[in-house]
Amino acid sequence: MKSLISVAELQDVSETLLLTLYARYKETQKIDGIIKDDKAVEIVEKLDYDFSKFDSWLIQAGVAIRTELFDNAIKSFLDSNPDGTVVNLGAGLCTKFFRLDNGFVNWYELDLPRVKSIWNKLIGETERHKYLAYSVTDFNWIEEIKQTHPKKVLFVAEGLMMYLSEADVKKIILSIKDNFPDSEMLCETTGKLVVKGLSLDSVVSKINQMFQWGINNLKDIENWGNGISVIKEWYYSDYHKERQGWMVFLGYIPILRKQAKLGHIKFS
Numbered sequence: 001m002k003s004l005i006s007v008a009e010l011q012d013v014s015e016t017l018l019l020t021l022y023a024r025y026k027e028t029q030k031i032d033g034i035i036k037d038d039k040a041v042e043i044v045e046k047l048d049y050d051f052s053k054f055d056s057w058l059i060q061a062g063v064a065i066r067t068e069l070f071d072n073a074i075k076s077f078l079d080s081n082p083d084g085t086v087v088n089l090g091a092g093l094c095t096k097f098f099r100l101d102n103g104f105v106n107w108y109e110l111d112l113p114r115v116k117s118i119w120n121k122l123i124g125e126t127e128r129h130k131y132l133a134y135s136v137t138d139f140n141w142i143e144e145i146k147q148t149h150p151k152k153v154l155f156v157a158e159g160l161m162m163y164l165s166e167a168d169v170k171k172i173i174l175s176i177k178d179n180f181p182d183s184e185m186l187c188e189t190t191g192k193l194v195v196k197g198l199s200l201d202s203v204v205s206k207i208n209q210m211f212q213w214g215i216n217n218l219k220d221i222e223n224w225g226n227g228i229s230v231i232k233e234w235y236y237s238d239y240h241k242e243r244q245g246w247m248v249f250l251g252y253i254p255i256l257r258k259q260a261k262l263g264h265i266k267f268s
């Protein structure tokens with residue numbers, strides 16, 4: 001029997017990457033699942049970890065919906081920019097590269113240094129798929145990417161910004177805008193009510209305790225500086241209503257609809 005890989009180094013906020021990974025694993029095993037993530041299944045089966053504490057139909061559906069929305073939006077970017085660069089901030093053990101690789105994209109997974117060894121064991125770098133071991137607030141990663149003289153860049157922040165302070169989120173957005181004019185960003189944000197503790201699920205409420213930043217109207221970030229445009233928003237509650245149970249009604253209340261969303265930002 002093969003020995004399982006320890007994830008002991010995934011402390012604090014980094015442990016949350018196992019939650020989203022597990023949600024994609026569970027969804028893939030559902031016959032009529034929203035997504036198919038065979039790489040997540042392969043990874044989960046190699047890990048020495050009791051995932052059962054993360055069992056939640058709500059998180060599973062939410063992560064599946066957001067994965068589908070992110071995948072479609074990244075695919076659309078790569079259709080227009082086949083040799084573009086994708087920088088996945090707070091990537092964890094994200095498996096999008098394996099679903100979306102078009103043979104040309106340069107793809108960077110950025111996460112904290114403590115996540116790198118586990119990422120190396122389970123995924124590993126290739127010429128067009130690299131790991132950047134930085135905190136997103138340590139802007140040396142920006143210099144590293146600039147040195148590669150990327151063409152069009154898409155930044156992805158899925159399940160990350162809510163764990164940062166508003167001051168840090170602002171610095172990140174403004175640094176990206178200043179260093180990569182003409183770039184784009186796909187950014188998941190939670191609303192202020194979720195940060196204050198609104199939750200209808202015990203697993204979600206444990207995670208919410210770590211949330212720091214929320215915003216109800218993503219367009220408000222356009223006031224942070226010139227050249228920031230929010231060109232599209234997707235509210236998770238609008239999708240796959242058949243999977244939302246009685247919670248589907250919450251999607252009809254505007255303030256609640258804004259609590260879980262994805263925004264497409266353009267910098268100029």
Ligand SMILES: C[S@@+](CC[C@H](N)C(=O)[O-])C[C@H]1O[C@@H](n2cnc3c(N)ncnc32)[C@H](O)[C@@H]1O
Nearest residue numbers: 014016017020090091092111112135136158159
């Ligand atoms: C909920 S997980 C999301 C992982 C992945 N994006 C996904 O959706 O499956 C949050 C991730 O953000 C990373 N993270 C948190 N704070 C960070 C920081 N300051 N810099 C870089 N990564 C960070 C954690 O290590 C973790 O991998």
